[in-house]
Amino acid sequence: MARITLEMLRRRAEHNDGSLLSLEEVALHRQGLERLEGLQEACPRLKIALLQDNLISRIENMRKLKDLEYLNLAMNNVTCVENLEQCESLTKLDLTMNFIALSGLMSVKRLEVNHNLRQLYLMGNPCADFDGYRSFVIGSLPQLANLDGSDVTHVERIVARRELRRITQELETAARTKIETIATVDEIASIEPDHRPWCAATRVLDNENIESTLADTVRSTSSSKTYVKESFEPLPDDIADVKQKNQGDFKFRLIESDDDTAIELELHVGKFIDTSLILVDIQPMIVRVKIKGELLQLKLPHEVSTDSSTAERSKVTGKLLIKMPKLNWHVKPKTAIVKVQSRAEDQSAKVTYHGMGSDEPPDV
Structure with missing residues (x-):
């Protein structure tokens, strides 16, 4: 079974830059x-x-969440309402289809101190079958405006307040009379699946069966075919037909290196985005980057060597740096001083040159 980890939370927080x-x-x-x-x-x-x-199975470790407004725990194994008293901003609580029985229904009174609570969902719990269930909840929580998706009327509120003491006594008696046994997973596992009672242990076993089936499916799929990673679309033959794109509205800088021998692309990527979600494609006059399926496509000012290009990502900031050496381009040599034949014997000129095929300076 999984646990809530920092890595899990960061993956779920990509919309907030992790x-x-x-x-x-x-x-x-x-x-x-x-x-x-x-x-x-x-x-x-x-x-x-x-x-x-x-x-x-239990509501816990929530007391410090002072800004929490909506908690959805529908379809879990909760049996009791607890440990939410200090969630001062809570306005909506969904406990649909849990396992809150008659004894657990009594715990609803703990929400009386949650003065901002307006919506509560308890439908699908065993306690909802109790005849006085709705009146008990409305009478216990006068701040409620909606219960199980139905607005609380003024008449309901008056009746619930008047009948609360009697209904509470009936509920306590029914809870003592009804013996609630909690079956273990091992006990339920010994029963044929079609004949198992619906309880928390059955839900656990059903989840295990689903996970096992999914794992078998993944293994079967992996052994039968190779997974094809999302790739780039083919480029047109004419480079003039290629359009520049920035589908993800990424922040970037496309510059020349300090020595003018390479083109560099600096791309700001969220540091919590997994590197497996980043694809890079370098063509002689085009560079393309895909991040989570969104394309950045740029034309280059100079033809580059695709074989010598590199892509590096900072572990601290997550920034992506793509270095693309220019094709047939050498390091700019130092300034050369040559004698110039002129009328003034002591006259000289400084000549800056760029080597193309040879490192020798040109004739002047």
């Missing part, structure tokens, strides 16, 4: 997560946490 301290929204659904951990330390400014369809 920065976690200022991250306001994170989507971690369908990751096979069993625990809530690390979010309050890594992402203290988090406002939206999407954690649906995992295997989380």
